Amino acid sequence: MNTDDKKRLLREMLFARRFEERCYEAYMERKIGGFLHLYPGQEACALGVMEAARPGHDYVITGYRDHIHAIKCGADPKAVMAELFAKESGCSKGRGGSMHIFDTAHRFMGGYALVGGPFPLAAGMAKAIQLKGGDEIAICFLGDAANNQGSYHESLNMAALWKLPVLYITENNLYGIGTRIDRSTAVKDQYKRACSYGIPAEQADGQDIEAVYHAAKVAVDHVRSGKGPYLLELLTYRYRGHSMSDANAYRCKDEEKEWGKRDPLIILRDQLIAAGAIGEDDYHAIDKAVIDEIEQEIIPFSENAPEPDVAELERYVLAENDPWVRPAAGGQQ
């Protein structure tokens, strides 16, 4: 990872931070409804892993904290924000919402809202890759708490058994909704759990994007080379509550302060400043450019985008005019 890469990533990370903060404001203004799970604090995880992978080529799936994963895969941030605004121009046409961002053109295969649901789906995508013989890999991002679901164990078992090209990322932010990991999970180090299935695993600092990148590079190379699955645990922290409806009263201020010192944005910024690659002014200029893009392009686009047509309420339930629903007996289709 060279200095230019890091400068680009600083912009991406600033964009991710400001995008999510703007979501928070829009939610408070009631422009965004429903559940909203924000990513500040964890940005280096999605950005660092996908920097080591091939966005738009590899298949990515995740949970409900999904905006930044989608954008890093190549989703248009305008379409993501418009989805949060529940508009027809949203990437899921206003039918999905914050928890169900999809952009299959960029192989972002969706955000799913049942904790642990994507584990087997990712293994299945890997099975499909294996059958088709491609060089893609499937990458599944989920939180530490998802690892307590049965789907985690069932999926890791099958992934290892069949040497599936799937990379499981555990973004360990220490909390499953409002319950701290030591109150919910017998083994706190999540990477250790993968050894039950003979899956190689590593733990890395999820706040330093360079550390994430290097750990992810090893993981991605392993999976892409056909050696089977890999699990990478990233130690991270979310600054906000689990969702917007979470008052975040269960964490002590000292802990938040400590993790605040390990802000991935500040770490990357300080690395670049220490290397003489940017100055404070440059940082503020990038920040301003990012905010301008959000305020001048993304928000107006989302606000002005059309609402879905109620006449299309029942579209997308089933395939349209599928010939095999009422086939001719001999099936000439």
Next chain:
Amino acid sequence: MAEMMYWEAVRRAHDEEMARDPLVICMGEDVGVVGGTYKATSGLYDKYGPERVIDTPIAEGGYTGLGIGASFLGVRPIIELMSVNFAWLAMDQIFNSAAKVRYMSGGQLEAPVVIRSPGGCAHQLGAQHSARMEKVFMGIAGLRVVTPSNPRQAYGMLKSAVRCNDPVFINEHELMYNMKGEVPDEEYFHPLEGSEVTRQGKDITLFGYNISVHWCLEAADELAKEGIEAEVIDLYSLSPLDRAGIAASVSKTHRAIIVEEAEAPVGVGAEVMAIINEACFFELDAAPVRVSARNVPIPFNRTLEKAALPNPAEVVAAARRMLGR
């Protein structure tokens, strides 16, 4: 047209579709080396290999989810759940992933997966191996539910379901795999929507699906001896139900009995009665009736088990009552 057993028909559909398209795979517990508990995949492991005929761990939620994930990328998995009772463990993936992904992605993604499973009561399998779950599946938008009552349908519906772009649940029956019936020699595709008039009649309509079609036919034979001409409708598609077909028959006979192997509450019968009320209430000469299982967990004792389930004699008795005989 040759006769074959139900399991052979299912097997033939697998074989033809797998031979045609290398992305058609089948998976489930014991489907490979063993050839399937009901032989529905026998011989396929040797022919297509372990990559495409996959013996899965006993982890229904996991392998069903895996099949659904594979279908996102264009693979066409036929997943066998060894018993429909085990489907409860896979419900999250069937309902939350397969049935909803097209909608919540705004039409970008689809899950063209087939899940087939024997439901129904066999003999003394006890409460946890005797579930009739069609009522559960048919309540979910985004999922097609069909239930073949004979080998021809079993063959033709699986063929259509593999090619259909929607997730399709095929509800089979533990007691029907050895049933014989005619299946076309040439390739045959059965519709996934609609219903079939299995027997024409003018006095009363008996609605059945899967095994209860046979109970209806038996009852119709019995009623014929008394001069009652019962029409038998095979509701092979449970979701969507054939509103037009239901209304057409009731408009002709003006009387309806729905025969279901499952318990009455929130079931196929309840739904068909609602459709009759909505679509052809004023055609009725009598209030529709359900002949259903008793609302109990299925007991182990054979006498109790038989008492818990409907049978053709109950259908005959219900028809006589309705006709004032």
